[in-house]
Amino acid sequence: MSRRRFLKQASAVAGGAAAAALASTKSAAQELAAEPWEKIYGAAFTAYGERSRFEQPVIRHIFTPYGGIAPGSGAALSPIEALEGTLTPSGLHNIRNHSGTPEIDPARHQLVVHGLVERPLKFSIDALSAYPMVSRIHFLECSGNSSRAVTPKPAQVPAGAMHGNIACSEWTGIPVRVLLEEAGVKPEAKWILAEGADSAHMSRSVPMEKILDDAMIALYQNGERLRPEQGYPVRLLLPGWEGNMNVKWLRRLKATATPTYTKDETSKYTDLLPDGRAMQFTFEMGVKSVITKPSSTMTLPRQGLYEISGLAWSGAGRIRRVEVSTDGGATWRDAALTGDERPKAFVRFRLPWEWKGGEAVLASRATDERGRVQPTRAEWTSQYAPANTYHYNAIVTWAVGTDGKVTHVFA
Structure with a gap:
């Protein structure tokens, strides 16, 4: 919204006097004096930019349900109440891990495409980096985001501590369909099993329709290589679908005829219904x-x-x-x-x-x-x-x- 439009709406809401108070007066501008920093030479360049020392640190809300027993299992929630705009800084992006963040050597990591394909393939990170890439801006939301709102009494915590298991970044990588076309997917393949290289081997079954639509092998976030907590050196991106399906530290894509029904899609991420049944495979996040x-x-x-x-x-x-x-x-x-x-x-x-x-x-x-x-x-x-x-x-x-x-x- 432009300043002019905001002031126009503000005038309608609060009257001209209240809106005018937002603007500087001519007399105030005439009284503007030079400050000390205007009289000395500024600081030198730095190799990596940092926030001003006058700004309070903005940090994530950390949630570790198992404490010191499993400090890497839980979530780090984005402080949405402290941010502006629509893009989340990489260092404030939400995290949901099941077994901590692995330290992966990109020189040794490989991505395998196998299963119901004509030509099983193995890619190094260098090989993936040589492919033509696309960039898209998408949110990632954990399916458990806002779970603190499903309580008998309203939780009195900041907005990010309740609804911040979500963030929005620019992602750059390779459309998954490019690699599958190279491998030659067989007609009977209707699903893809995506598996990560963390110690939990987080894995999910993904319908082939989604994979061939807008799924991405992401290598970059907000212009930089993925950070370890976001799946470095490579992750799966499924725009609009629940966060756990966007498998981090991606190690293999297996083409299958049916869902694999892994532990991560049977023990968790199902919706309990009033009649006692459980609804599985709620992939798309709601409005x-x-x-x-x-x-x-x-x-x-x-x-x-x-x-x-x-x-x-x-x-x-x-x-x-x-x-x-x-x-x-x-x-x-x-x-x-x-x-x-x-x-x-x-x-x-x-x-x-x-x-x-x-x-x-x-x-x-x-x-x-x-x-x-x-x-x-x-x-x-x-x-x-x-x-x-x-x-x-x-x-x-x-x-x-x-x-x-x-x-x-x-x-």
């Missing part, structure tokens, strides 16, 4: 949004004009609409969407709002290009058994008290 500013554990310091801002995404494609409510869903207003509205990627939404000191309940509701609308909490919970915590995409609500404190509430 979802969350307000990141203001959000849980924050405090509004004073009455006045604020910008409600957040993120929206859908595993089905593009976000077409985000509505924002400040009265718990009684009324809704369309927010402005910023960015290129790419498919299966973050979209930032923004809406000016005047807080007059009273109680408010903030919520956002996203609609994707298929027409799917983000469900209410009641609608989502009615579909699953109480113990189910996967694929939660219900509307998130934050309450603003008269003291300006923002808390998580169910509405």
Whole structure:
């Protein structure tokens, strides 16, 4: 949203006086004095850029359910409440590991393509790096993201500690179909088993349709080689599908006639239903949004004009609409969407709002290009058994008290 558009909307919301307060006055500009740093020569170049010393460190929320017994099993959640824009810095990207991050020597690592193929192939990282590449921007979301919202009482933690098992990056690599065409996939091959080189040998079965559509062998993230925690030296990327299927430290792709039903897709990542059955293979992530500013554990310091801002995404494609409510869903207003509205990627939404000191309940509701609308909490919970915590995409609500404190509430 441009500054002019924001001020125009702000004027409509809060009146011209409040909007004008955002701008510098002519007299203030005339009084601008030279600061000490304007009078001395600046610092020399550095080999790798760092944040300003005046900025507080922005770090991930670490979740290790087994503590010191298995410190590498758990998750590191992106601090979405502290970030702006739609791209996540590589060092703040979410992580979900089952057995820690392996230290892999790229000179020794190989990717094997085998199974129901005419020509089994083995690729070194150098060989993969010689292929023509493509770059795409996509989100990665753990299927267990927002599981802390599936609790009897609202958790009072920052937005990222609850909804931050997701991030959005630019990924660069090779379309998987290129390697499969080279190997010659047999007609009876309908699935691909993807397996990682971590000590847990994380593995998932992927339908061939997805593999031949937009699956990628990713070697780079945000312009740099993958970081170890993101699958260095090579990972599978399945845009819009649940995070665990985007197998890191990829070591083999096996073409099969049926799903392999590995431990990672039978012991976990299934949705429990009210009738006692379990629904398997929920691959695509649902339409979802969350307000990141203001959000849980924050405090509004004073009455006045604020910008409600957040993120929206859908595993089905593009976000077409985000509505924002400040009265718990009684009324809704369309927010402005910023960015290129790419498919299966973050979209930032923004809406000016005047807080007059009273109680408010903030919520956002996203609609994707298929027409799917983000469900209410009641609608989502009615579909699953109480113990189910996967694929939660219900509307998130934050309450603003008269003291300006923002808390998580169910509405």
